[in-house]
Structures are given as C-alpha cells and as structure tokens.
Amino acid sequence: MKVYIKAVIADAIKTCRSAGTLTSAELPAIVVGRPTHPEHGDFSCNVAMQMAKGERKAPRAVAEILVERLRELAGIFDRVEIAGPGFINFFVTDAAWRLTLSDIDAAGADYGSSRSGAGKKVQVEFVSANPTGPLHVGHGRGAALGDTISRLLAATGWDVTREFYYNDAGAQISNLALSVQARCLGLEPDDPRWPADGYQGEYIRDLAAAYLAGESVASDGRQVTASGDPNDLEAIRRFAVAYLRREQDQDLLAFGVHFDVYYLESSLYEEGRVAEVIRRLVDSGHAYEQDGALWLRTTAFGDDKDRVMRKSDGSYTYFVPDIAYHLAKWERGFTRVINEQGADHHSTVTRVRAGLQALDQGIPQGWPEYVLHQMVTVMRGGEEVKISKRAGSYVTLRDLIDEVGRDATRYFFVMRKPDSQLVFDIDLAKEQTLENPVYYVQYAHARICSIFENAAQQGIVPPEAKEAALARLETPEEMALIKELAIFPEVVEGSALSFEPHRLTYYLQELAGQFHSFYNKNRVITDDSELTGARLFLLKCVAITLKNALAILGVSAPEKM
RNA sequence: GCGCCUGUAGCUCAGCCGGAUAGAGCAACGGCCUUCUAAGCCGUAGGUCAGGGGUUCGAAUCCCUUCAGGCGUGCCA
Numbered sequence: 001m002k003v004y005i006k007a008v009i010a011d012a013i014k015t016c017r018s019a020g021t022l023t024s025a026e027l028p029a030i031v032v033g034r035p036t037h038p039e040h041g042d043f044s045c046n047v048a049m050q051m052a053k054g055e056r057k058a059p060r061a062v063a064e065i066l067v068e069r070l071r072e073l074a075g076i077f078d079r080v081e082i083a084g085p086g087f088i089n090f091f092v093t094d095a096a097w098r099l100t101l102s103d104i105d106a107a108g109a110d111y112g113s114s115r116s117g118a119g120k121k122v123q124v125e126f127v128s129a130n131p132t133g134p135l136h137v138g139h140g141r142g143a144a145l146g147d148t149i150s151r152l153l154a155a156t157g158w159d160v161t162r163e164f165y166y167n168d169a170g171a172q173i174s175n176l177a178l179s180v181q182a183r184c185l186g187l188e189p190d191d192p193r194w195p196a197d198g199y200q201g202e203y204i205r206d207l208a209a210a211y212l213a214g215e216s217v218a219s220d221g222r223q224v225t226a227s228g229d230p231n232d233l234e235a236i237r238r239f240a241v242a243y244l245r246r247e248q249d250q251d252l253l254a255f256g257v258h259f260d261v262y263y264l265e266s267s268l269y270e271e272g273r274v275a276e277v278i279r280r281l282v283d284s285g286h287a288y289e290q291d292g293a294l295w296l297r298t299t300a301f302g303d304d305k306d307r308v309m310r311k312s313d314g315s316y317t318y319f320v321p322d323i324a325y326h327l328a329k330w331e332r333g334f335t336r337v338i339n340e341q342g343a344d345h346h347s348t349v350t351r352v353r354a355g356l357q358a359l360d361q362g363i364p365q366g367w368p369e370y371v372l373h374q375m376v377t378v379m380r381g382g383e384e385v386k387i388s389k390r391a392g393s394y395v396t397l398r399d400l401i402d403e404v405g406r407d408a409t410r411y412f413f414v415m416r417k418p419d420s421q422l423v424f425d426i427d428l429a430k431e432q433t434l435e436n437p438v439y440y441v442q443y444a445h446a447r448i449c450s451i452f453e454n455a456a457q458q459g460i461v462p463p464e465a466k467e468a469a470l471a472r473l474e475t476p477e478e479m480a481l482i483k484e485l486a487i488f489p490e491v492v493e494g495s496a497l498s499f500e501p502h503r504l505t506y507y508l509q510e511l512a513g514q515f516h517s518f519y520n521k522n523r524v525i526t527d528d529s530e531l532t533g534a535r536l537f538l539l540k541c542v543a544i545t546l547k548n549a550l551a552i553l554g555v556s557a558p559e560k561m
Numbered sequence: 562g563c564g565c566c567u568g569u570a571g572c573u574c575a576g577c578c579g580g581a582u583a584g585a586g587c588a589a590c591g592g593c594c595u596u597c598u599a600a601g602c603c604g605u606a607g608g609u610c611a612g613g614g615g616u617u618c619g620a621a622u623c624c625c626u627u628c629a630g631g632c633g634u635g636c637c638a
Contacts, residue, residue, distance in 0.1 A: 037582075046580060049618080059618085084581050085618070130638075172638065293636055304564070304634080311636040318638050346565060347633055374566065375631070416574070419566060421631065423573070428587085432600065435587060443600050454597045506575060509585070520593085520602040561600070 001100075001486060004076075005043050005090060006030050012069040013047070021065050024054030034487075041081065041089035042483070048086040059086025094479060098470040100486040104541040105465045112492045112548045117158030121333060124150045126340035127252070127259075128165040131244040132176045133201055133391055135251045137376045138342050140397035141422060144413035144554075145373055145501060146340040147257045151552045152496035152504075161334070162258070165325060167265040168241050170318070175199065176244075177237035183208030184230035201392040203247070211239050219245040220262045251398050256406055256554045265321050273324040274316060277359070278309060281323075286358040301354035322348065323355035330356070330363055337368035338499065346372055371499045373418040380426040404429040407555045411438040414501040414553060437509055441546065442558055444512035448543045449559040451524050455536060460525065468537040469530045477518035478538060484514045488545050492552065501553065508549050515542050 009030050016022040028050040035044045048063035055062050063082040070080045070088070076096035081089045104111045126146025129139050147162070154160045167173065179198040187193055189200040210217075216225040217239065224242035227235040245262075252258070268274050278294070281287045286297045292312035299306050309320045329337050341348075349370050356363045378385040378395050388395045400409050408429040415437070416422045432439055455462065463469075473482065488507070495503040524535045547557040 031578095031580095033580080035581075036584085040581070044581085049580080052618085087581070167638070170638075291636080295636095308636045313636080315636090317636065322638095342632090343566065344632055345638080348638085350564090372566085420574075421567070425573080428573090436600085437586070439600055440586090443598080447598055447601085451597050458597095502575080506585080513585090516601055517603090519597085520599095523597070525597055561598080 001092070001096075002032050002043065002490065005032050005045075008070065009045055009047060009066070009088075012066050013051075016065055016069055022051070022055060022062070024051060035087075035089065040083060040087070041079075042092045043090040045088045045090070046086070048082075048088060052086065062086065063088050094474065095471070097479065097482050097486065098473060101468075101470060101473075101482060101537060101541050102465045104485060104544055105537070108544060109548060109551075111544055112488045112552075113155045113157070114489060114493060115157035116493065117153060117156050119157060119159050120336065121161070122153055122158045122336040122338065123161045123163055123329060123332075123334040124153065124338045124340065125163045125165060125329075126150075127257075128341070129248060130167045130172055131241045131248065132172050132199060133244065134203060134388075135248050135397040136388075136391065136394040137378055137397060137400060137424065138373075140255070140400060140409065141373050141376050141413045142340055142342060143252060143255055143257045143397070144410045145371065145418060148410075148414050148501040148504075148553055149338065149340065149371065149496075149499050151554065152492065152499075152501065155492055155552055156496040158336075161260045163261040163263055164259040165263045165265070166245070167318075167321075169266040169269070173237060173241060176240050177233050179204050180208050180211060180236050180240045181230055181233060184212055184236070202390050203244075207240055207243050210243060211236060215243075217242045217246050219243075219249060220264075251396075251401070254401050254406065255397065255410065263325065265325070268321045268324045268328070273328060274321055277320060277324040277327060277355075278316075280359055281309070281355070284358055284360050296355060296358060298351060298354035298358070301350075301357045303350050303354050307351055307354075319348065319351050319355065322352050323359070326352055326356055326368060327359060327361070329368070330361065335367075338371060339368050340371045340373070343372040343374050369499075371418055374421040376413075376422045376424055378424045378426060385426070400424070400426070407442070408436070408438045410554050411505060415505045417500055417502045437505065438555065439561075441508045441512045441550070442556070443561055444515045445543060445546045445550070445557045446559060446561040447519065448515070448539045448546075451539060452536070455525055455532075458525065460529075460532060460536070462536040462540060463533040465537070467533070469534045470537065472531045472534040473538055475518075475522060477514070477521050478535075481511075481514045481518050481538065481542060484511050485541055485545050488549065491549075504549055504553060508546065508553075511542070511546065511549070515539075515546075 009032070013022060028047055030045065030047050032043050032045050035041060048066060049059040051062050052059040060082055063086045067080050067082055067088055076092055077090055078093045079091040081091070083089050124146055127135070127139050127143050129135055135143070150160045150162050175195065175197060176199055178195040182194055182198060183204050189198065211226040212228050212230070214226050214228040216223060219242045222242065224239050226239045229235060281296055286300060287309065288295050288297065293308045294310035295306045296309050297306050307319060308317050310316055353365065353367070356367070357365065378400070385395055387393065388399055390396055390399070404426060412424055412429050413422070428436060452462070473479070491503055491507045495501055522535065524539065525532055550557045
C-alpha cells in the first residue's frame, strides 16, 4: 500500500511537471509516513514542504497543485487533504483496506514473506562459542538474535546458511584438557597442583567422570570414545571438546536453534589456510618483523595500532585464523556475511576487516557485516543473578530454558534492540499473567483458536474468501485490526534490513492488543450468520499473522492455554 | 587517554536515515465477567527526551561539547 502511494505521488509530480505547473528539476526522495494521529489520515507525505524551496512557492501552494492531480486519480482514496505546514494526508477507503484480508488468506503461512533477497546467498555466523563450557546467557542472546535474523532473511527471500565457528585447538583448549585431567586425578581447585587459570565449574567434574568411565560421545559428525587414561592429555582434549560440543548442541536443540555448518578452527591449520594467509599478507607488503614477532600494518586500514600475527614464540595470535576463516567464507561465495557477536568482541571487527583489506582480494571494505549485542544481566527477586551451580561463574542458557521455558527465553532475548543492554527478569518471564508479553501474545492466538473451536461445535462453517461478507466489517476495532494486519510485511522487511528482531515483538504486542480490544467490544459468534462469517474470516487472518510473526521468532503459537 | 554502545514517564523500554499534540508495557488510581478463555478490556494520572550550544521552516532524532553508566583498548579469545 505504501509502495503504491509512493508511486502515485511520483506520478503526480511527473504529470504536473510536464503540464508546467511544477518547474523544479529535482525529484525529492518521496517519504510516505504513518501519522500518529488518525485525523491526519492513514498515510502522509511531506514532499510539498521539501519541494517548496525549489519551486519558490509556499509549501501549501505546492501541495495544492499536487493534490489537485492526486484527487483525479482517486481510486483507493476517500480523501486527500492538505494539513498543517504542507503535509498531504491520504485517507484510504475501508473497502481498499479490506482487500488485504483476502491477500492474507491466500498467502497463509507465507503472509509477510517476500522475495526481496532474490534467492541470493547469505551466511549468518552466530554463537560460535568455544567448547570450554556450557553456553551462557550471552550466548543465549546471540543464539536468539542470530537465529531470528536468519529466519527474517529467509522470510525475505535469502538463501541462508547458519554457521557456528569454534576453536578446538588453542591455548584455552589445552587449559580445558589440563582442568579435566586435574579432576581425573581427584584434585580440587584449591589444590596447589590445580592448573593456573583452570576451569573450575562443576561440569568439569562430570566430564572427568565420563572420561574415566570410557564413555563414547558423538558430535559434529564424529564419534569420540574416551580412553580413560588420565595421563593421555591429547585423548582428554579430544574427548573434552566432543563432550562439551555435544552439551552445547543439546542446549541449542532445546532452544530450537540449528546450524547448517560447524566450522573448526583446527581445519584452517590442517588445510594450510593459516600459513597461506600469512604468506599472502607478507607478499602484499603489509607485514613486517619487529621484536621477534611478525606484525600486520592494520593501521593502514583504520586500526589504531598494528597487530601481531605471529608471536615471538612462533605461535599465531587468534586474529590470523580469523582472517583465514573469513577469507574462506569469501571464497565459498558468500558475498554477504553477517556476524552476530557479543559487543565485548567489538575490537575484532576492525582487525578482521583490516586483515581482509590487506589481502587485496577485492573484498568490500564493509564486509563482513556485524550485529553486536550488548551485555545481558539476569535478575531474580530484584537482585542480579551471577552464579550458576553448574558453570560456577556465570548463568547458563540451559538454566534459563529449564526455568522459564523456550518460548519466553527466546522472546525475551530479542525483545530489546541489540544495542541496548538487556535485563532478563526471570520472575517476569515465568509469570503466566498479563504482565508477561509472551503470554499476552500467545493468549491472543489461543483465544482465536478457541473461538473457532466454539464455532465448529455449533456447526458454523467459516466462509471462504469469496463468500465472506467483508463489507460487514466496519467497527473502529475491526478497521484498526485490518490496518494493523496490513503492515506486517513492512515490519518483516524493516526488521530484516536493519537486523532488528525487536520490531517484531513490538508489532506482536500491538497486534495482540488490537485483537483483545476487538474481542472485548465485539461478539464474533452471533445470530447474524453473515457478520459471524465475516468476523471469523478476519480472525483467521489475525491468527495467520500472529502465527507467522511468532514463527520468525521461533516461538510457538499455542491453540490452547 | 582513545574507540564503540547507552542515557526518553516511578520501572523496563520503543521511537533516532529530521516532521504535526513524544508512545507502549508494567507499577499507581477508578471502572468492566448470567455472554465465544478476566492469562482480557476501558478510563485517569504520570515527561526539562541527561545538561549546554549549533544546523533548519521544523530536532528526542543531525553536528559539537559536558556529565553519567557499560564494553573494549594484549605477542588472550
């Protein structure tokens, strides 16, 4: 509808220009907005004010010229008015609005989807936790955001690959192996022989027990069986990584998140990609030796200081495999990559991009794109929760899912824009009342299903689109609902383009609210079978839209509550 | 010190590629169930958009600056 109005305005300007009533050469960007106040119509446009200067006319005079032309086009408009300093306000006929209901019904589960991505490849990398412990709440926010962004992109016609990258070989993994070994030997963290910076969580104890028991673990397509030998550090390392990866997968499964690709940092070394990147960077002339280390001149690409690639002890810093990994993404044909990470890893953004620029492979400067989410604070009983029994120093994702459920956890994690710090209120998320936004929205869906159930019991058959007497829908609540339904595709598009899933939660809240208002003022099932049919048709469309929106969030739409 | 994020109602937050009288939820106060789910609805009250400058017809929104909070600023990841 918005697109249509834009086109109509552009057309009007063109016509006036060729008729000579408008003279300026420049066509301003036409912005069609939705006025806050109903008396300003369904849509408004400020183009007359923008053109006033070039036309050397008062804004209202320009608007007058355009409106004269716009009124001739009439069509879907009840009225086109000039208001305030020169706004052009459009009032769309109820009949035109009602047509969207048939569209929704016809589209069904596809309502809200589009093909704007044109089937192009996009990769979303998210979570990417190292296998050194259970996933924590920060990973949870990343998982919810990354998965929802992936669903948004899929809904807007992109071919999405979800990818999880992890380090299975570095210093932290050695540390993990040492920690498990210490537990195998019966050491406690306060023992003087306990490894420095060892992982102290209870899960290490479980892991050690599993290792000693000779358990077998499958993860990422590999089967790893514990040797049970506490002196075989390499065997411990392999088992620990597989064990914790499986644990993380179980958490992700419980969260309804799946990945298409698990990418191992070790493979970058095995395939020689790390060495290859070093070679190319040296060849490109952007690397230099100093103090026994090999540096990359990242300052040439916007970094505030140069970075070490190969340490004086001969090992690589993490950022070399990072570059190698991203080069591999590029070579895999992902001209569009979105990395979802915690903002505490913000400093990698400039470095990775700088490294890729230094390779001189024609990779665009802003590639890859990043979505960085701010910290999560968990509250219970008005106090911050910092400790998990299992992990020790942090709250795990599994704790949250177990306590508040998958739906509420996902919903809460995407309820705020990524840039904002998130306060996760466990008490609120568990609340099965109106205070809880998830239940409020799901309840709307369940309520509609209940009405249909009720209708079925009375032998009422909901009408098909063609038979529904849509013209009978005319109360303010009905029209408000229809208008709310009509903007859903724009909300999906906007959320996808900006990587802002929270817009969907606000939309759902609004739509559910419109429905509940309608429900309280209008009875659906009445003796008037024509009106009953029309209202059932409307509610069918509301249910479709609620369900589709919730599906993008990965949240269920229950039929009974 | 420098970089990024944030600062909007009592609380949690939308709005931020400039638009009309700044919104929602919760909390507070007052109403609505013999009727399809009251997990709901209606109403009232609540604001120096952190402070100060600037740009413009117009600023919560853009620019500068001050203050406050968070994160980062490794030959850690």
